[in-house]
Amino acid sequence: QVRLVESGGGSVESGGSLRLSCAASGFHYDTSCMGWFRQAPGKERELVAGIDKDDTTHYIDSVKGRFTLTRNNYKNIMYLQMNSLKPEDTARYYCAAVSRGGGAYEYYWNIEYILKFGYRGQGTQVTVSS
Secondary structure, X not given: OOEEEEEOOEEEEOOOOEEEEEEEEOOOHHHEEEEEXXXXXXOOOEEEEEEOOOOOEEEOHHHOOOEEEEEEOOOOEEEEEEOOXXXXXXXXXXXXXXXXXXXOHHHHOOHHHXXXXXEEOOOEEEEXXX
């Protein structure tokens, strides 16, 4: 059974930092994409960062240079280090994973595919005040 449990959210002032953690179990990292998406009140879900089965990472433009995604396969934990946080980063952040076959990363790592075929945790709230 796949299980994803997030932690590390909280409230910080603009410019502050947080590190989110996702403890994962029940699937094979070498055949999966993992990462984070977020959803702010009244807004659509938005991919934030992802890591492919070969450990290459991907970020949306708005977080590049500020967020860093890493994964410790031995401890089954994924981290999202978030620096220079902005009020627009305020959202509930969800850890997600999808099993991956061949083909393009983007085929698997998108909101629609994740919600339909993947797994996600309960989320952790990040609030950034100005």
